Amino acid sequence: MKYFLEIITKPDNIPIVGLLFLVVFYTWFAFKKARKNDSQEIPDEAKLDDKIQVWPYLVRVEFLGTLIVFAILAVWSITIDAPLEQAADPSLTPNPSKAPWYFLGLQELLVYFDPWIAGVMLPSIIIIGLMAIPYIDVNPKGNGYYTFKDRKFAILTYYFGFLILWIALIILGTFLRGPGWNFFLPWEFWDTHKVVVLNNIDLSELIGIPTKLPDNSLNIWATLFGFTFVTGFFGILGGWHYNKFKKTELFKLMGPIRYWTTSALFLGMGFVVLKMSLRLLPPIFGAYPIKYFWVTPWFNI
Amino acid sequence: MISPMKKFRESEIYKSIFRHKYDDTQRNRALQIVDNVFLHLHPVRIPRHATNIGFTWGMGGITFLLFLILTLTGVILMFYYRPTAQYAYEDMKYLMNDVAFGPFVRNMHRWAAHAMVITVMLHMFRVFLTGSYKPPREFNWVIGVLLLVLTFLLSFTGYLLPWDQLSIWAVTVGTNMARATPLIGHEGPFGPELGMRIDNDIRFLLLGGTQVGPPTLLRFYVGHCIFLPLIAAIFMVVHFWRIRKDGGISGPDTTKKTF
Numbered sequence: 001m002k003y004f005l006e007i008i009t010k011p012d013n014i015p016i017v018g019l020l021f022l023v024v025f026y027t028w029f030a031f032k033k034a035r036k037n038d039s040q041e042i043p044d045e046a047k048l049d050d051k052i053q054v055w056p057y058l059v060r061v062e063f064l065g066t067l068i069v070f071a072i073l074a075v076w077s078i079t080i081d082a083p084l085e086q087a088a089d090p091s092l093t094p095n096p097s098k099a100p101w102y103f104l105g106l107q108e109l110l111v112y113f114d115p116w117i118a119g120v121m122l123p124s125i126i127i128i129g130l131m132a133i134p135y136i137d138v139n140p141k142g143n144g145y146y147t148f149k150d151r152k153f154a155i156l157t158y159y160f161g162f163l164i165l166w167i168a169l170i171i172l173g174t175f176l177r178g179p180g181w182n183f184f185l186p187w188e189f190w191d192t193h194k195v196v197v198l199n200n201i202d203l204s205e206l207i208g209i210p211t212k213l214p215d216n217s218l219n220i221w222a223t224l225f226g227f228t229f230v231t232g233f234f235g236i237l238g239g240w241h242y243n244k245f246k247k248t249e250l251f252k253l254m255g256p257i258r259y260w261t262t263s264a265l266f267l268g269m270g271f272v273v274l275k276m277s278l279r280l281l282p283p284i285f286g287a288y289p290i291k292y293f294w295v296t297p298w299f300n301i
Numbered sequence: 302m303i304s305p306m307k308k309f310r311e312s313e314i315y316k317s318i319f320r321h322k323y324d325d326t327q328r329n330r331a332l333q334i335v336d337n338v339f340l341h342l343h344p345v346r347i348p349r350h351a352t353n354i355g356f357t358w359g360m361g362g363i364t365f366l367l368f369l370i371l372t373l374t375g376v377i378l379m380f381y382y383r384p385t386a387q388y389a390y391e392d393m394k395y396l397m398n399d400v401a402f403g404p405f406v407r408n409m410h411r412w413a414a415h416a417m418v419i420t421v422m423l424h425m426f427r428v429f430l431t432g433s434y435k436p437p438r439e440f441n442w443v444i445g446v447l448l449l450v451l452t453f454l455l456s457f458t459g460y461l462l463p464w465d466q467l468s469i470w471a472v473t474v475g476t477n478m479a480r481a482t483p484l485i486g487h488e489g490p491f492g493p494e495l496g497m498r499i500d501n502d503i504r505f506l507l508l509g510g511t512q513v514g515p516p517t518l519l520r521f522y523v524g525h526c527i528f529l530p531l532i533a534a535i536f537m538v539v540h541f542w543r544i545r546k547d548g549g550i551s552g553p554d555t556t557k558k559t560f
């Protein structure tokens with residue numbers, strides 16, 4: 001526990017402790033408002049739609065907010081010094097080497113994916129996916145007020161992406177990942193010499209298709225299997241849902257481009273979760289963790 | 302007795318500055334906003350729920366305030382900082398140990414930067430939960446995503462500047478990904494096939510070398526102090542302008558009753 005306290009009170013980590021509390025608070029707060037609105041005919045926001053003057057009713061809120069922000073920052077800056085470690089030394093790699101905290105979710109993904117996916121493709125898809133949200137969400141309801149029941153799918157998806165895949169992974173990366181990016185429980189000492197058995201196998205090997213042939217060249221059957229699995233994941237799940245969905249009113253409203261964009265982004269998120277689960281869960285049941293789904297001469301997924 | 306303040310408010314000087322009277326009338330309240338270059342970012346009148354801190358959480362406003370604080374403290378830091386491998390770390394040491402209020406200004410800059418990353422994420426969370434990206438605000442959400450990315454980049458480039466172990470290794474880890482960029486990274490899919498080497502790929506361009514070194518420091522410094530703040534400020538201007546043009550803070554449509 002001593003070590004854990006040390007880690008959570010590191011000056012650069014304090015904001016993350018704050019972030020955790022803020023996110024939990026605001027999730028609860030927004031959900032409470034949503035439930036209240038959902039239980040009444042007219043949302044609270046609509047009852048407050050009379051016009052008032054910005055001076056003084058808004059300016060005073062902004063002024064107070066400014067004072068509070070300044071007060072918090074001043075106290076914070078007086079009591080806690082920004083870290084300044086030893087001078088930069090390119091020949092002395094610290095262990096663990098961590099990116100700034102807001103990128104630790106992505107750094108965590110490096111455990112499960114090769115860098116070109118975790119570090120380049122996924123961030124790009126996240127940014128593009130976020131930008132696409134207003135254009136693929138055709139639900140006219142839930143605009144300008146807190147609600148849950150009017151847009152369950154949108155809100156649950158966002159909760160999952162933001163709270164689990166972004167915030168929880170940041171917390172994990174900051175507080176529970178130690179030397180060698182190994183996992184440590186809060187009360188464990190961050191041992192640099194911790195030995196972790198690397199017994200990962202590829203998915204094809206799970207069903208008896210070796211990835212490498214005896215002469216160490218790539219097994220074409222493993223590549224074909226991987227290709228089938230990955231395209232199958234998107235093809236079968238995507239096709240299955242499309243078949244179920246294509247006759248609905250909502251599909252007509254969305255049209256094919258919006259539908260397939262949403263489908264691809266959603267399945268992409270599911271794929272990340274599947275890849276993570278197949279690495280993390282098997283050891284719990286005494287099975288081998290899965291490394292790659294699909295191995296090719298140029299890239300591995 | 303007439304108070305001096307009251308006298309001042311009625312004087313020619315007061316009127317020359319504020320161009321309207323002070324007494325509490327609807328008209329003066331409106332003029333207070335439209336006659337002031339800073340306040341006229343606001344409309345004169347807004348729906349009551351838009352002033353409700355429970356609705357917006359004030360997060361966009363706080364993010365903007367933090368950006369202003371960062372600009373101010375950042376300029377002060379620039380007086381004491383030289384972006385070369387030879388001086389950068391020494392300048393930080395000097396700032397932390399010998400400059401009056403040096404640590405205070407640096408701490409404020411660093412903590413405000415952390416805070417801004419947090420508030421921008423919470424702002425986005427709020428905007429999502431109130432569905433405020435829906436028509437007619439779709440494009441402002443897109444601008445917002447760009448601001449989110451810019452906030453990350455600003456924070457990331459600033460992280461390198463102290464030029465200590467924390468800085469260079471965090472930036473090394475962060476930029477290592479670039480070598481794996483498909484097509485334009487020397488370790489990315491199809492990179493080598495397209496002639497990418499460690500000394501000509503996208504990461505080389507970013508770092509100005511094959512590893513985080515003095516040219517990286519200069520690149521990140523210019524990006525952090527000039528290029529990125531400028532771009533972020535421009536997008537913020539567009540963001541705020543769009544809020545007004547999209548009809549102000551979102552709220553339930555009480556005429557069409559889409560709730």
Ligand code: HEM
Nearest residue numbers: 357359361362364365425433441442445446448449550551
């Ligand atoms: C540097 C970053 C940013 C600043 C300074 C900023 C500032 C603001 C401010 C002051 C408002 C007024 C309402 C409020 O305070 O909530 C606002 C509204 C808005 N922001 Fe941002 N914002 C930023 C980033 C973002 C991001 C990341 C998004 C979303 C991806 C976003 C999307 C929006 C939208 C759609 C509105 C209109 C909300 C409504 O009408 O209810 N902004 N922003």
